[in-house]
Amino acid sequence: MTTETGHLARPTLSGSLAEAVIRMIGEEGLVAGERIGPQRDLAARFGVAVPTMREALRRLEGLGILSFRHGSGIYVGENYNRSVLPNAVLPPADRERLVELVQARVLIEPAIAHQAATVREPAAVARLADLLQDAHRCLTTGEDRLWRVNVDLHRAIADAAGNRIVAEVLDVILLLHAEDQRRILTLHGDPRADYEEHAELVRLITAGEADEVARRMHEHLTDVAGAIGPAKD
Amino acid sequence: MTTETGHLARPTLSGSLAEAVIRMIGEEGLVAGERIGPQRDLAARFGVAVPTMREALRRLEGLGILSFRHGSGIYVGENYNRSVLPNAVLPPADRERLVELVQARVLIEPAIAHQAATVREPAAVARLADLLQDAHRCLTTGEDRLWRVNVDLHRAIADAAGNRIVAEVLDVILLLHAEDQRRILTLHGDPRADYEEHAELVRLITAGEADEVARRMHEHLTDVAGAIGPAKD
DNA sequence: CATGGGAAGTGATCTAATCACTTGATCACC
């Protein structure tokens, strides 16, 4: 029970190498998308053989902190300096797992919306308006992008709450079994009603109506959860 | 679409190997702590050279899905079939980051407590009583374990909510910069008051007082956040 | 100016050998 080291110890060479690479990225001020040196140079720099260096780099690739491109180079990934990460190699989800995923959203997102209406991070609030408009466009033209836009809208709400950890948590939840979530939610959802509810959520956040937006967000998500939850397949 | 592939694609050999290993673990029904075969056998089985196989395994090690023990074997780790993972190689946290961490708890935990008082997963509720008693013992004897016990109590509350995703989220938040969190919270906290508040939280959960426990949890955490938040160092 | 080819840079994989650590059994000693 209370043992649990959380796999944080790194007594191994490969482990300390990974740590050293992280430090190096920080010192050189590299950001996501930029290239780190060639593996051969890195190996020489840290005084190890290429395969050993590659093991350390692969480890970071698993976390999404690095990204390999054959023939091109090794690049800093999106998850560098990100705290909460999704398990990228998760076994396929059963129905129960998906229900839990949606219920987790029911639990967390109202609180996020409440905070968003309180903090109202300007950049994110501006993006809310854009996304809403974009969603409306997709709705009239029937574009496939609608799902993505709606997800981005929920993420923008989290951004408006002004807390990176919270934003990352929601990000991960929305990313987990993303395809399954999309299938299940588009199946049970009404695009028109979704849009109206999103518009109302954005209005309430902009107006700073924290309590009301939390209530509405709860309803917005409970509708979906209720539709898929009880169904036993 | 907004770019962002979420590093889910695995066109590389090392990537599909990692996926295959995950499948293999599932098929053989292995659980955390059990040994997977020797790397040489695995390499032969999947028809690749040892270094290539090791790269795939290292990638999973980075995620905490595997654990290497020199001379002993390679074992299934705690994070197998876990959805939400902590970044184990995070650069050191600045003060702002730690404040966000605590604020994230303020945001999420009241909702968790509310759900816990509603669902009241029996096993977890039973553990709550045990942990409370344990905390009391630590308090009287002045043991160092108190911090760990208190953290476990918060985690048990999340378990009582009966949602694995939510429990994992809280787990990760409590694990992030754990040492910094411990330092900052023990500095500003009053062990005696903490115990009383925890006892009240447990009582309310057991009694199913969802709204009240959410309010109390919010206060319980706001006290701490308020104490460390404004201070500009 | 556009295009195709080729050279250089870089990652991907392999082979095969050696070293280091763990584990368990064996065996000597008490």
Next chain:
DNA sequence: GGTGATCAAGTGATTAGATCACTTCCCATG
């Protein structure tokens, strides 16, 4: 007979160098 040291086998860790595959970009050609 029990206890402890020792050793052998199993397994991970690291190395070296070579070769193949992919990307990028420059330059010559049309």
